[in-house]
Amino acid sequence: MKRKIVEIDEAKCNGCGLCANACHEGAIAIVDGKARLVKDDYCDGMGDCLPECPTGAIRIVERDAAAYDEKAVQERKMAKMQEQMKAGGMSLAGRTPPPGGCPGKAMRQFNRATSSAGGRLSPAAETVREDTRPPSELSQWPCQILLVPATAPFFKDAKLLIAADCTAYAYAAFHRDFMRGKVTIVGCPKLDPVDYSEKLTEIIRENDIKSVTIVRMEVPCCGGLEQAAKKALQASGKFIPWQVVTISLDGRIIDS
DSSP states (O other): OEEEEEEEOTTTOOOOOHHHHHOTTOOEEEETTEEEESOGGGOOSOOTTGGGOSSOOEEEEEEEOOOOOHHHHHHHHHHHHHHHHHHTTOOSTTOOOOTTOOGGGOOEEOOOOOOSSTTOOOHHHHOOOTTSOOOOOOOEEOOBTTTSOTTOGGGTTOEEEEEETTHHHHSTTHIIIIITTSEEEEEOTTTSOSOTHHHHHHHHHHSOOOEEEEEEESSGGGHHHHHHHHHHHHHHTOOOOEEEEEEOTTSOEEEO
């Protein structure tokens, strides 16, 4: 298939390695002192490496190349993490939290002012003075998919929002339009070297979830989150109303 992909001019490359560090997929490696594309299907074509190159040796071209393989990338990242942990005398199965546990994983639930119908604020509470900040709509902690306990009490009768990390930064009214009245959990399939579907399946299967809303960015890597959520819904064996909302890079809703 013809698609956008990274191209490296080895004549210009000075072997600094900045591009390899910037590539979250691990598509670039330093070989014999030069940056090289490891495999076509590891490159998503988004070009995170471009601004890091001090010599202008990298550009995005359009050519015949294997399709970007999100699953292969995640498997490679997981294998690399296991190798690094093994070298340091650790393993994924053998990790233990510090004494007293991680403070960031301590559960908390927040009471937000909502109406009894539809999870919306009352008209009086809806009005926000110009000199005040809009209230947070985060109803619980933790909110990271990897940290949240699958059987946390706040999942009971919850409307579940599964969101990509970047969506709240791209869409200005994210708290008001998406988070209000929902339990929000977030993650980034590009940066977290795991398959979210197992954790999401457990959350949906073990709790009485009323609905599921998936909010993702338009970039290809966000497809991993959408697919994990759909897989979890199917694996749970439950029939739950769900929807997918896609946010553009400039902060617009382009699909829902």
